[in-house]
Amino acid sequence: QNAEGSCDTTISATATEQPEPPETPGQPATETKTVTTTAGDGSGSALFGVEVSMPTTTKTWGGQSIIEYNVEVENTGQTNETIALTVEETDGAGCQNTDDFTVELDEDSVNLDQNESETVVVSVEVPDGQAADKYCWEVTGVVTNDPTQDASDSEEFSLTVPELRECEMSLSKSTISVNPGAEGTLSATLTNTGNSDWSVTMGKSATPASRSSWVAYDGASSGLLPYDDGEGTRTFDLKVSPDDSVTAGSETVINILGKDGNAVKCSKELRVKVGQSYGASISVSQSLLSNIEPGSNGTTTLTVTNDGNGPDNLRISSSSAPSGWAVRLDATTVSVGSKHGSEKSSDVSVTIDVPINALATEEIDLTFSVRPSSGGAAYDEVVLRVTVKAVHGMQADAPATDQTGRSGSEVRFPITIENLGNVKDTFRCSVMQQTATPAWGVHYEDADGVQFVDIDIEPRSSIEVFLVVSVDGEEELAYTRITSRITNRDDSSTADLDGDGVPDNQREFEFLAILSDRNFAMDVRLIDGGLDERTGTAVLPPSGSQTYLLWVMNTGDGNDEALFDLSGLEGIATRELTINGLPVEGPVSVPVGYGIWDFKNQTYLSGNGGPITSATENGAQTIMLELPDYSNTSYEARPFKLKMELKLTVNPGANTGEGGVLDLTVTSVSNAANRSGKISITLDVQIVYELEFESENLETEMSLTYPERLEYTLNFTNSGNTPTEVLVFASESFRGWNILIESDFDGCVLEDSDFICDVDVGEVVPLRISVRPPFEIDIEDTFKFTISVQPTETGVVDRENIEFEVLGVPSKGFLGLGLSAEQVQTSLVIVLALPLLLLFYRVGMPAVQGTMETSRRGRKNAHVQQLIDDGAPRTIHEHNEGK
Template identity: 30%
Template sequence: MRPRSVTAVATLLLLAAIAPTVAADVDPQLSTPTLELQATTSDPAVYKITIRNNGDDDMTYSLQTQQGAGCSGFTSSVDSPTGSVNSNDEELVDLEVQVNDQASGECETTLTITATGGTNPTPQSDSLTVTTTAEDGGLYSVVLTTDDLTKEYDLDGDTIDWVVNVENNGDQQATVQLEVENDSGCDSDDDSVSAAVDPATVTLNSGSNQDVDFAITLDDEGETEAGDHCFILRATVSNDPSQTAEDNLTLTGVVPEIRSCEETLDWTFVNLQPGQTSTQNNLVVRNTGNTAWTAAVQAQSSGGQDITGWVSFDSPTSKLLAEPGNNGDSFSFGFDITPDSSVESGSSVDIRIMAKAGSSIGCEAIVTVRVGQIHDADMSLNTGTISNVEPGSQPQVTIFLENTGNGADTFTLNTDPLPPGWSVSFSPPSHSLNAAQTSNNDATSTAVITVPDDALAGSTSIIFKVSGDGGPETLDSVSLTINVNQRHEVDLEFTSTSQNGRTDQIVRFPFVVTNLGNVEDTIKLQACDPDDQTGCNPPEWSASYSDSNGNGVNQVSLGPGQSRSLYLDVNVQGEENADSARILARAAVFGANADADEIVTVTVSNYNYSFEISPLEPGLMPDQIDLTMPPGGETTVSFYVDNTGDYPAGDDLEIEILGLEALVIRTVTIQGNSITAPVPVGAGERIQVDVRLEVVQGSA
């Protein structure tokens, strides 16, 4: 016990006003857990005062202190002399009593509160009195002080440490013996917790002090039982003859509930392509804390990369771990990893596989994923359609190319198969580009499309595609529509443009009309006077058109490139030999400014013009030869042609073979020479005509 001049006395005074029995608007109440404290010149007494408002209305207050009789050398103050407290609420203030060298014995300090509020104008009050004892030291005295009597274990190391100041405030030199005792009032009785002080003995002159180290040691560190672990540090002046000079501190180490674990993994490194899934891995966690807790697994990259969706955990993803040493204190969490292409190929990504207790990490392990390369690209055009394209022109389009893979790549441009006659050239045809995650990962090319002269009118689609170093697989494609303009063109080709005929005879001029345009057209056939410059008036001799069967024709519909064999029939209306007439044959496209003309001449000749044809090897029927040939087979059939007319100058022979044009190739020769033009045959003359026939392969 410290030497004191008198015994400590505590007096509590309560002042209450007599009022009618009604609910108080405000009702102040003062209280403190400690009514007696000791003070020295260096260590004032501080009382924790609770101000409570038990009334129904909020209140404002003021506090006053008053020292009792015989309190020379004592002064007092309040840290918050005025304030407010809500209804049924409370506030804390500090009442501090200081002493100087003249103070001795005990002093009573009365703290009074005066409160107002609500509808009652009469102030309400309350008061309490505390007793402070001034310690004068005497010959032998010691005081222990430290900043914090209670400290929480910070999970670092195995000790909770204090620095305690030992002060000799007696008049004589003191040898102070320091001892550690268990505090019977503490809840913890953990044998793995101990405490020690260093040094255990200090010698101090009067008024001097020295710091000593006090430590609570946790033998099991994080597995130490959670709660308060309390020890008493007692200082005794061993050279005090009366053995009464002593002081003590109760120091409390608080061990929080610790949620920690140890972890193991099946494997810690893997090579994976983007989109490839690893084999199963397992994070096995064992509780190393001091309480049961629920471990929840999560994954996060160590380097800040976005790995959303990479790690897939098996169910359950959380598990209650029993206290260490009990059944159920460990669990295995299964998971696999599937990286995407968001990181550059060849990169190593460290993934933290964590077992978490709420927001804190109990334990974690690192899995390193080395990401391979995925080849990918994005292609676009500056336009999806080019219109008003003329056959034979070369329109252009710009291709935008971007490497969307995760590694450097060389990309090659190409197209799907094009229509016959079409072609595309690229400038440049390939690009070497960096990965999507870096710069210089895009480029442009120009595609030049060559449209053939005979390109059909309408829409033609061209599919551009791109492949990379990873193989011929198409990484992306885009379609371009080419709208080719209509072109109207017609052609007339007459076998002969001059013939002779008898009066009133119909002379037939065979010809072929061809649609040279790129769209189906209706072609009108006209017979005109070639000397008429104003339009198409009838010719001098009547003329019309017919087909091979003699049916009249005045127009034909032909698709692009299609032809049709027809006849221009001219009625010979002259009377005298050598009379002649010219006829303008015209083919004109309906609705377009496109036509073709040919002028034929018919001369009156009242001679007989005729040919007879007979086979060299006639069959059962004189005018018919039956042949059977396999696909690819060939044969030659020969005929005699006799000019049976009486025109002295002879006549020109034209040979036409009709039927099976698509299945049989035919070649006409006379004396071994192929016939491509009319052959003159004199009156009464006979010639041999050979026809070679070849059946096309694959014909049936």
């Protein structure tokens, strides 16, 4: 029952102070307060009452799965109450549907005494991906033991779900191995774990930051990440291309980021394993090795550096050096560490050997390369230039130091000056003194008769010059002695290492010119040298050689010595002049007069170490008559000639088409001015392939009688100028004819199906040819075929063919009937077998016939019996007729 009206309540309070001793207590104090209570709707104004309140009625979701609200439930009635609690959605302004939420009370009823309160928790479970909005509920408490059911109270509360931008990321590859400079690919897939569509921006990060550049996005790096009820995804493609700034095999972590603006919302680690890069560089400590003396060497150092990020094996190679030069590396392969380590470089010593004949004008560039040890293209190259030091040297020779000449004539003293150095030098020829008074005229001339004082000579070559002296005396045997000196003006060295009193850059000779009316002269002729016996030709291949026979004659007034001057074909062929197999190295004595010709040996007779000669023909005949084996047909007195041999050998390096003229001049040591004795040989370097069949007395049309075979010998010759590998073959067989080629020649072999012969120049190869006719042929047949030989080097171009024709005829056979031996044998067998067959027929035929008749009767009786057993009404006769 409710109270009515109002009432006043007065409250009095008295307080007495209790001080600490020794203070005395004070006077008591009294305070009075009046409170007026008015009857109304409050909880305390009824028998039943409840109050529901919440400290916080509004919350904002922060991503939790459950949000809790505290509800204070108070019994405002006058008695013990049971209060039922419920929560329901409200649809107030701005509130959205809460069907997806789960709302629970930890207690759905409480029992409270008067003025007692209790806190009840309301739990709101927020579903994943809940849309951003405001959601409202109302919690109501009802006093269940109120008979009127009017005692209740309620409180509204709300939850605001903000827009969430969240994501999860997965990578198609969490670890990737990529070589520097190469490219790997992967993808990053983002799942929207927020509650709305939002724009995501992809990023990357690494330590150090520069390595993040290894990753690039292939295509877009940002875009809308759809919500799609929590199922929305977006995939981004990535490319990974690391550099070699780290050692091969190392691993770097790169973070792949999904960002909302600058805020990172999700990320994944990508581990990049860096492979090995390859490369190298090469340098040389000296790019120029200058003035290296011929025959010695120079050394420098190559430095090879690994430009790759891992250990490697590298190969060092050099370009080809010119002929005679040599390049030596103390190592051709080196092992180096990563370019990021301390062992990335290695030194290699290189030595350049300069040939002894190198010229000072030579300058070569050698290219050194570094490449993988397994081969392949070069990583880097460096060029080393090498120059040759100028070296001076000389030699001079005067083969004829005494010359005679008539008054008023000139005598010529040949002097050969050789520049032994490797650079062109200038030489001065000068007369130091002479003994004649007044002095005879002197000057120097070259081979063309041009006077000079200084003359240039190319390195490592020689020239012939002449000291020309005018014979100005008047009395027989007047003379002058002349001292001549040759000086190398470009050689500043004045040392005298040989101790001859003349500096080594000079040579000195003493010549004697004599006035005399005697004649000194020599002549030379070439056997088979044309009509005038002074010219010859040679067509030779590289390394080929040819020997010529010479006659040297003394055409002067008395015994003399001959000098030989060979010129031409330098660098193309070598020239060798011999007598009786021994090389000619200086003047050769050539007697004047007559010698004794030996017809049997085709030479002049010799004795006591030299030829037998006489000044006159009668003297030679007298000597000839005293020979023990003399006869009119064995010897003859002839003007004496000295037989010599000249051999030309083409250098192996000579090229086809090269050539030139070799001049051989023979002079008297006492009169070098007379150079009328001269022959010339023209050389043409060519490889000539020529093969010839010997067709003389060779039958090319032959016959055979079946079944005999035909055999004959066929010769061919290498008529060219070079050893040749020859292919020997026959034309194709047909109609059953067969050709077989064999040879006992040592150079012939059967290689696979080819018959090959190695034939030297002038060699003759005998071939054994076998021709077999067809089997069981009985008519005449003409078989034509060709035997061919050709160099394997040139093939059909130099092929030589020879044709043959073989007539095959049947044998006349037995009794002239044209039967073959096989046919005769077969006929004899038949003739011998006929009587035996006739005898067998006459003896055996009756027995055979009786056996056959007995068998027939047996079969007939068996058949009749069968008819009787079957009950047939027919008679045997009828049966037979039926049959």
